[in-house]
Amino acid sequence: xxxxxxxxxxxxxxxxxxxxxxxxxxxxxxxxxxxxxxxxxxxxxxxxxxxxxxxxxxxxxxxxxxxxxxxxxxxxxxxxxxxxxxxxxxxxxxxxxxxxxxxxxxxxxxxxxxxxxxxxxxxxxxxxxxxxxxxxxxxxxxxxxxxxxxxxxxxxxxxxxxxxxxxxxxxxxxxxxxxxxxxxxxxxxxxxxxxxxxxxxxxxxxxxxxxxxxxxxxxxxxxxxxxxxxxxxxxxxxxxxxxxxxxxxxxxxxxxxxxxxxxxxxxxxxxxxxxxxxxxxxxxxxxxxxxxxxxxxxxxxxxxxxxxxxxxxxxxxxxxxxxxxxxxxxxxxxxxxxxxxxxxxxxxxxxxxxxxxxxxxxxxxxxxxxxxxxxxxxxxxxxxxxxxxxxxxxxxxxxxxxxxxxxxxxxxxxxxxxxxxxxxxxxxxxxxxxxxxxxxxxxxxxxxxxxxxxxxxxxxxxxxxxxxxxxxxxxxxxxxxxxxxxxxxxxxxxxxxxxxxxxxxxxxxxxxxxxxxxxxxxxxxxxxxx
Numbered sequence: 001x002x003x004x005x006x007x008x009x010x011x012x013x014x015x016x017x018x019x020x021x022x023x024x025x026x027x028x029x030x031x032x033x034x035x036x037x038x039x040x041x042x043x044x045x046x047x048x049x050x051x052x053x054x055x056x057x058x059x060x061x062x063x064x065x066x067x068x069x070x071x072x073x074x075x076x077x078x079x080x081x082x083x084x085x086x087x088x089x090x091x092x093x094x095x096x097x098x099x100x101x102x103x104x105x106x107x108x109x110x111x112x113x114x115x116x117x118x119x120x121x122x123x124x125x126x127x128x129x130x131x132x133x134x135x136x137x138x139x140x141x142x143x144x145x146x147x148x149x150x151x152x153x154x155x156x157x158x159x160x161x162x163x164x165x166x167x168x169x170x171x172x173x174x175x176x177x178x179x180x181x182x183x184x185x186x187x188x189x190x191x192x193x194x195x196x197x198x199x200x201x202x203x204x205x206x207x208x209x210x211x212x213x214x215x216x217x218x219x220x221x222x223x224x225x226x227x228x229x230x231x232x233x234x235x236x237x238x239x240x241x242x243x244x245x246x247x248x249x250x251x252x253x254x255x256x257x258x259x260x261x262x263x264x265x266x267x268x269x270x271x272x273x274x275x276x277x278x279x280x281x282x283x284x285x286x287x288x289x290x291x292x293x294x295x296x297x298x299x300x301x302x303x304x305x306x307x308x309x310x311x312x313x314x315x316x317x318x319x320x321x322x323x324x325x326x327x328x329x330x331x332x333x334x335x336x337x338x339x340x341x342x343x344x345x346x347x348x349x350x351x352x353x354x355x356x357x358x359x360x361x362x363x364x365x366x367x368x369x370x371x372x373x374x375x376x377x378x379x380x381x382x383x384x385x386x387x388x389x390x391x392x393x394x395x396x397x398x399x400x401x402x403x404x405x406x407x408x409x410x411x412x413x414x415x416x417x418x419x420x421x422x423x424x425x426x427x428x429x430x431x432x433x434x435x436x437x438x439x440x441x442x443x444x445x446x447x448x449x450x451x452x453x454x455x456x457x458x459x460x461x462x463x464x465x466x467x468x469x470x471x472x473x474x475x476x477x478x479x480x481x482x483x484x485x486x487x488x489x490x491x492x493x494x495x496x497x498x499x500x501x502x503x504x505x506x507x508x509x510x511x512x513x514x515x516x517x518x519x520x521x522x523x524x525x526x527x528x529x530x
Contacts, residue, residue, distance in 0.1 A: 039080025088115025088462030123196030144519030189525025192222035218250035251284035268390030299375030414473030
């Protein structure tokens with residue numbers, strides 16, 4: 001049964017959309033920048049789809065309803081016959097930085113229909129160590145981005161900037177400094193705080209440290225999105241409970257929710273019940289999920305708790321090697337064996353730990369040690385469909401990619417089309433309207449993005465035209481960079497960032513810069529009401 005508080009929130013959003021004042025007809029005396037005609041509008045609220053047209057002026061939706069094409073004056077027309085018209089997808093958990101040249105201004109996100117990314121995840125902020133948060137945001141304003149960018153401030157980043165670093169316990173002065181840095185970032189427009197409690201230095205944060213930060217986030221109307229302390233099947237409940245303990249101070253989000261080693265639907269349902277029980281008690285608790293069964297990171301996931309820091313790992317190699325090897329052997333076995341660990345950077349990219357062991361004649365545990373601290377990027381096949389599908393099909397869990405333009409994982413390039421392809425079209429376990437809501441309106445509602453996520457007059461013109469029956473992620477482990485199909489047109493702030501030529505009846509070359517790189521996205525700021 002869906003929790004009452006979620007249903008109230010969900011249907012309030014649907015009711016508000018259905019009852020919002022609508023203009024009976026457009027202003028035919030105006031010339032509009034963009035006219036989308038035909039198609040089925042799925043507005044992002046979860047409400048049933050309907051036939052209609054959309055008019056856009058500048059970067060805003062001006063009108064939704066029936067338009068007489070003989071009376072209207074427009075600069076550009078898009079034919080949406082037999083297509084779905086939906087809000088641009090909002091990625092609840094993304095990585096990358098539009099200021100890095102090799103990230104191509106995050107253009108790869110547009111290929112899968114993502115028009116807004118939420119960066120600053122897992123406790124890591126995107127700015128350089130010599131940059132303030134405000135300076136980074138201003139640099140994005142100047143440089144531009146392909147999708148819109150909303151950002152969280154990373155707990156690990158402010159811990160380091162406060163002088164706390166990798167300490168087991170920070171001082172009261174460092175706590176005060178952390179809260180000051182967080183407050184400044186929130187004032188500058190951050191949407192909240194991210195934590196990475198499985199990583200260094202987030203793993204050393206205690207309840208007092210986190211609750212102090214949560215109070216600061218709550219005072220600024222933000223959210224805490226957390227990579228919880230452990231996602232393992234025997235520890236996930238306690239880790240979710242630890243995050244819920246912060247919910248009296250600020251809304252909290254279990255990001256890329258999963259049950260590592262999970263085997264049954266019941267294990268996923270137990271986590272969802274924790275979240276829903278907290279919500280039923282009046283707390284704002286949410287989650288997001290990506291639709292793949294392999295996680296991604298470094299080899300530190302395999303290390304023992306006493307060898308997570310680089311200095312600890314090096315000491316263990318030098319002085320506790322036999323003990324370290326024994327731990328690694330057991331951990332590899334627990335994580336489905338060396339064949340379930342895929343190296344995704346460096347010399348052995350595309351090969352599993354088992355294959356590398358066979359090539360080199362070196363035992364897997366010794367390979368991990370020889371790779372040195374952190375090792376290469378790795379994908380870990382540690383989830384099962386039965387468990388993860390519970391989250392992917394849940395009405396109250398947003399969709400994310402946890403991907404980046406440079407991450408060798410198919411989730412980076414195919415997460416959102418995959419949900420449509422697999423769960424809406426193939427399996428029919430998600431109604432289309434609900435799937436779109438999970439990728440748009442629900443995410444905007446969760447993070448407090450006020451101007452996007454639904455199709456509504458006055459909202460930002462971030463819009464997709466989707467050929468539902470032909471949507472395919474196309475990405476796989478042999479070709480993670482494949483381009484998805486079926487996302488016919490992507491519109492960002494009223495500009496056509498990409499489109500199949502057959503959908504366009506008038507030229508839109510005015511919208512493409514000389515390099516062919518769309519930079520229509522904006523640096524969103526919560527303080528500006530974005």
